Amino acid sequence: MPQPDKVAVAPARSAPSPRSRRTGQVPVALLLPAAIGLLFLLLPLAGLLIRTPWSTLPQRLTEPGVLTALRLSVQAATLATLLCLVLGVPLAWLLARVDFPGRRLVRALVTVPLVLPPVVGGVALLLVFGRRGILGGWLDSTFGVTLPFTTAGVVLAEAFVAMPFLVIAVEGALRGADVRYEEAAATLGAGRWTTFTHVTLPLVAPGIAAGAVLCWARALGEFGATITFAGNFPGRTQTMPLAVYLALETDLEAAIVLSLVLLTVSVVILASLRDRWLGSS
Amino acid sequence: MTADPNSPDVEPIPPGAPSPGRAVLDAHLVVDRGTFRLDLPLTIRPGEVVALLGPNGAGKTTALRALAGLLPLTDGHLSLAGRHLDHPGRRIWTPTEQRPIGVVFQDYLLFPHLTALDNVAFGPRRQGLDRQRARQRAADWLVRVGLADHARRKPRQLSGGQAQRVALARALAVDPALLLLDEPLAALDARTRLDTRARLQHHLAGHAGATLLVTHDPIDAVVLADRLVIIEHGQVVQEGDVATVTAQPRTDYVARLVGLNLYRGHADGHLVLITDGFTLVTNDRQHGDVFVAFAPSAVALHPHRPEGSPRNTWPATVAGVQRHGDNLRVQLDGRVTVAADITPAAAAHLRLTPGQTLWVAVKAAETRVYPAAAAATNAGVG
Numbered sequence: 001m002p003q004p005d006k007v008a009v010a011p012a013r014s015a016p017s018p019r020s021r022r023t024g025q026v027p028v029a030l031l032l033p034a035a036i037g038l039l040f041l042l043l044p045l046a047g048l049l050i051r052t053p054w055s056t057l058p059q060r061l062t063e064p065g066v067l068t069a070l071r072l073s074v075q076a077a078t079l080a081t082l083l084c085l086v087l088g089v090p091l092a093w094l095l096a097r098v099d100f101p102g103r104r105l106v107r108a109l110v111t112v113p114l115v116l117p118p119v120v121g122g123v124a125l126l127l128v129f130g131r132r133g134i135l136g137g138w139l140d141s142t143f144g145v146t147l148p149f150t151t152a153g154v155v156l157a158e159a160f161v162a163m164p165f166l167v168i169a170v171e172g173a174l175r176g177a178d179v180r181y182e183e184a185a186a187t188l189g190a191g192r193w194t195t196f197t198h199v200t201l202p203l204v205a206p207g208i209a210a211g212a213v214l215c216w217a218r219a220l221g222e223f224g225a226t227i228t229f230a231g232n233f234p235g236r237t238q239t240m241p242l243a244v245y246l247a248l249e250t251d252l253e254a255a256i257v258l259s260l261v262l263l264t265v266s267v268v269i270l271a272s273l274r275d276r277w278l279g280s281s
Numbered sequence: 282m283t284a285d286p287n288s289p290d291v292e293p294i295p296p297g298a299p300s301p302g303r304a305v306l307d308a309h310l311v312v313d314r315g316t317f318r319l320d321l322p323l324t325i326r327p328g329e330v331v332a333l334l335g336p337n338g339a340g341k342t343t344a345l346r347a348l349a350g351l352l353p354l355t356d357g358h359l360s361l362a363g364r365h366l367d368h369p370g371r372r373i374w375t376p377t378e379q380r381p382i383g384v385v386f387q388d389y390l391l392f393p394h395l396t397a398l399d400n401v402a403f404g405p406r407r408q409g410l411d412r413q414r415a416r417q418r419a420a421d422w423l424v425r426v427g428l429a430d431h432a433r434r435k436p437r438q439l440s441g442g443q444a445q446r447v448a449l450a451r452a453l454a455v456d457p458a459l460l461l462l463d464e465p466l467a468a469l470d471a472r473t474r475l476d477t478r479a480r481l482q483h484h485l486a487g488h489a490g491a492t493l494l495v496t497h498d499p500i501d502a503v504v505l506a507d508r509l510v511i512i513e514h515g516q517v518v519q520e521g522d523v524a525t526v527t528a529q530p531r532t533d534y535v536a537r538l539v540g541l542n543l544y545r546g547h548a549d550g551h552l553v554l555i556t557d558g559f560t561l562v563t564n565d566r567q568h569g570d571v572f573v574a575f576a577p578s579a580v581a582l583h584p585h586r587p588e589g590s591p592r593n594t595w596p597a598t599v600a601g602v603q604r605h606g607d608n609l610r611v612q613l614d615g616r617v618t619v620a621a622d623i624t625p626a627a628a629a630h631l632r633l634t635p636g637q638t639l640w641v642a643v644k645a646a647e648t649r650v651y652p653a654a655a656a657a658t659n660a661g662v663g
Contacts, residue, residue: 183351184390186377188455189407198403202394 045263052260053253060257068235069243070261076151076239077219080158081166084215088166089208093196095167096174107171114164121160122228129156129229153230154237158219166215173207174200210273217269221262303327305491306459309357310347312340319343319515320357325459325491332494332506336534340515341495345461348493349384350377362458362490378407380459383452387464389444391436397423397447398432404455422450426480442473449484460485460492466501478504499538503527511535529651530574541574542619545653553650559616562592563648570653577610579647580621583640584631593643599635602628609633613641 053060060066094100095107113121129136129147139145147153181203185195201208223241230237232246240262247255306325312318319340325331335341346352348359350366353374359367361382366375383404391400401419402412410418423429426446436444445465452460465481466474482505485492496502502509502523509526511519511534519531530536536543546555548567554560561573581587587594597615604610609628611621619641623631631639 178390180386180390181392183349183377184384184386184392185403186351187349187380187382187384188404188451189378190403191378194407199392202392205394 048256048259048263051256053256056253057257057260060254061261063254065234065243066254066258066261069238069240069258072151072154072235072237073220073239073241076154076158077216077222079155080162080219081212081216083155083159084163084166084219085208085212088163088211088215089170089201092167092170092174093200096171097179110167111164113161114168118161118222118224118226119228122157122225125153125157125160125225125229129153148229149231149233149237151230151236154226154239157225157229158222161222161225162215162218165218166211169211169214170204170208173204173211176207177203213269213273217266220265306348306361306493308348308359308361310344310359311355311357312343312347312352313355314343317343317515319347319512321510321512321515321517323493323510325493327491328489329508330485330492330494330506331508331510332496332502333510333512334496334499334502334538335512336497339512341497341512342463343515344512345384345463345493345495348459349382349461350375350380381455381457382459382461383455383457384461385445385448385452385463385465388468389436389448391439391444391447391451393436395435396432397428397434397436397439400436400447401451401454404451408455418454419450422454423447426450426484440473441469442477445469445477446480449481453484453488456490458490460488460490462492462494462496464496464498465494466498467496481505511538528649529572531572531653536574541576542580544573544617546571546573548650551645555617559595561643561648562645563650564645565648565650567650567652571650572653573648573650575643575648577605577620577622578608579643580619581642582611582613582621582623582627582631583642586640587642592645593641593648595641596638597641599633599637599639601635602633613639615641 091110095103095110126133126148128134129139131137131140131146131148136147139147147156177200181199182195185199190198220239221241222239223245226237226239227242227245232238232242234243238246240258244255244258244262247258303326304324305327306323308321308323310319310321310323317338317340321340321344323331323333323344333341333344343352347354347367354367354369356369358365358370361380364375364381365371365373366380367373391397392403395403398416398419401422402415405415405418406412420429420432423432426449428443428446428450431439431443431447436447439447445468449465462481466478469477478501485505494502494505506523508522509520510517511526511532513532513534519526519535526535527539530539530541530543533543544553544555544561546553546561548554548563548569548571550566550568551563552560553563553567553571553573555573563573583594586596595616597613597619599611600614600618601612602609603612605622608622608624611623611628611633613619613621621641631637
């Protein structure tokens with residue numbers, strides 16, 4: 001019983017390719033502000049490069065204060081990212097996969113630290129985790145754990161500010177992943193936890209990696225919440241951005257060198273995410 | 282006790298009848314989704330392959346998802362291998378991962394991050410086998426489906442036919458009591474489909490459990506299944522072995538599926554009244570409500586009213602022409618719609634154009650008449 005084929009022939013494709021764009025005169029009214037906008041974004045970065053004391057750069061970079069701040073920044077940002085992964089991936093899964101009441105509200109709340117001024121975040125953290133805070137007092141009296149003005153406090157402040165980046169990226173990846181793979185895993189006898197670890201996580205691994213890189217970059221550059229909650233103690237809580245700010249008042253060249261390091265890290269991260277976030281054209 | 286899946290005379294189990302102890306699947310699937318309601322009694326014996334056929338939106342996928350536990354029943358019951366899996370009336374529910382099932386999905390859904398071997402080993406691992414034994418069982422299955430040398434490949438490195446075979450091996454590696462196949466050949470090109478269908482038939486014959494094949498392709502159903510269950514709008518419209526269903530379709534959909542013209546009418550001896558004033562003359566004698574069926578190839582077309590032997594002639598207008606194998610299938614409107622298969626030469630002679638009026642002729646000897654009330658299916662011509 002063969003199915004009858006349609007005799008009708010598909011119309012020949014003669015329309016121009018949708019990729020071809022209109023070319024010709026670009027209106028000056030658009031070109032001029034566009035060029036100024038580009039300059040506005042690039043000039044400060046160029047200024048940083050122009051004023052960099054290239055001849056003394058190697059010595060500057062190896063100064064103990066710079067290295068200490070750099071090491072602390074990398075350590076704190078990495079720990080904060082790990083904390084965000086441990087807490088943020090399950091949170092993203094919950095938002096993407098479980099239909100619970102108030103889910104929209106929770107999703108909105110998760111993004112609050114994105115728009116909240118970091119200083120406000122720092123104050124809020126102090127109110128909760130400070131020695132006389134809601135949780136901080138209990139932590140202090142029960143476990144003798146003090147968070148504010150410690151390296152742990154830096155990690156906490158950075159995680160608070162950076163976690164929404166991770167949650168949003170991972171939730172997007174989870175929503176884009178085909179849930180039918182999880183159904184297939186269930187038909188093969190996998191429960192929800194096994195399915196999560198053996199199927200879901202590998203499927204969204206690129207999204208988690210991208211989210212973690214974004215999260216790490218945000219944590220590395222964190223300033224407001226850190227200085228409010230953790231203070232500015234060299235070797236303990238003074239991260240690179242704090243060191244830049246401090247150096248600005250005493251040693252401009254040191255501030256420039258420290259800024260250059262942060263700029264380099266940012267560019268490297270941008271390049272590593274290029275394919276994922278900017279597309280390849 | 283295992284029924285021979287190749288036996289052509291498998292007795293159909295009447296829908297809704299109390300299941301004999303040997304049915305491995307005993308279900309009455311009821312799923313209410315607002316405007317759509319699936320109401321499908323279904324029993325399958327060990328080794329039996331049942332094809333669930335129906336047009337798009339008939340409820341095939343809903344039935345498959347309900348059996349797999351991806352969709353809860355709203356009523357009815359589902360028991361498999363003696364276990365009650367889903368029985369809303371008794372608040373029994375078994376999640377998918379605890380059901381003894383295997384599913385081959387339409388686009389296979391092989392895990393893209395795992396090799397073919399680890400895809401097949403996934404189920405045995407979940408059954409508690411250690412990694413090495415699970416891989417051994419997976420390797421055995423890959424040998425059986427002829428893909429032993431593709432074990433290390435990722436799904437994206439497999440062709441469509443190979444991926445289908447890995448998916449089949451993955452579903453069978455858990456030794457399921459019920460194997461569910463969702464349009465298992467639909468994603469393949471015609472040449473691969475032929476080969477894959479033959480392999481699938483071989484593996485289904487060797488499967489001791491029950492098999493449900495969900496398809497809209499009558500060829501897959503006829504080649505692979507022992508019994509057909511045809512649903513439309515969530516209801517069973519016809520059920521039976523392949524020979525009966527293809528010879529005696531009971532709805533327009535089934536008739537089109539098997540390529541027959543089908544009419545329902547009232548018989549009085551050799552005459553069947555189809556609609557007001559339109560009567561077909563048949564060789565078979567019947568009385569009461571009947572179906573009349575005849576093949577498109579039994580229909581002759583004439584430019585003028587034919588003289589002589591054909592007993593059934595009527596004028597009709599050409600509604601459409603399609604290629605059908607080496608011939609042309611002509612759809613005609615008139616007092617009844619009818620499909621006719623004619624050769625390209627005949628079509629050239631008639632100078633077919635849409636809207637043209639022709640004379641249709643059908644010999645009484647070419648018609649088949651059978652009672653519409655037989656076999657107790659809730660059939661009806663729409």
